[in-house]
């Protein structure tokens with residue numbers, strides 16, 4: 647299922663919402679000042695190209711079935727491809743890396759948000775055959791830079807405990823100033839009844 651669409655802005659520019667205090671929504675948060683910048687990319691775009699990888703910043707050409715295969719390979723649940731398309735259409739920024747040899751996606755990360763204050767990063771994955779060679783860091787550095795360049799100062803994500811050490815050097819801190827992330831849990835709510 648190759649995609650040719652462009653990412654659309656999820657909210658109308660005419661919307662006027664009340665200003666909010668930009669609190670982190672996830673359990674890890676990166677202050678804009680500590681985020682990666684273009685000058686500090688661990689692997690340059692040219693370096694990636696010389697190793698047979700191409701960077702993409704839109705869903706054009708992204709094969710959703712192949713992406714879904716990576717999700718499953720890293721232990722994420724298999725998702726309905728049509729729902730993935732909807733999720734990507736409501737995504738503000740994304741980066742993926744394609745392996746030129748077989749044209750398949752091998753690394754991916756995306757961020758949703760309000761486009762001004764807040765963003766949350768989701769679905770950071772690298773094909774297991776390509777892990778450990780810097781591709782995860784490459785997509786994260788660029789995604790963070792894209793968000794910071796747009797003035798988004800509150801960037802959060804959810805991290806599995808085993809991956810905390812991957813996110814920390816990228817500038818993410820857990821529970822900043824003691825602020826804890828909370829997620830809605832239907833199970834918990836039912837229990838209380």
Ligand SMILES: CC(C)(COP(=O)(O)OP(=O)(O)OC[C@H]1O[C@@H](n2cnc3c(N)ncnc32)[C@H](O)[C@@H]1OP(=O)(O)O)[C@@H](O)C(=O)NCCC(=O)NCCS
Pocket residue numbers: 720770771772773776777778779780781782783784804805806808809810811812
């Ligand atoms: C986590 C993941 C995205 C990392 O991608 P990757 O391409 O393998 O990582 P990189 O090669 O870019 O590693 C960058 C750095 O992070 C370190 N690192 C990678 N995975 C790590 C981990 N789980 N814990 C601690 N450090 C880690 C590397 O040693 C490397 O360090 P260096 O810069 O000092 O050399 C990838 O392993 C993956 O897809 N895992 C399964 C899915 C997942 O858990 N996603 C995150 C959901 S919260």
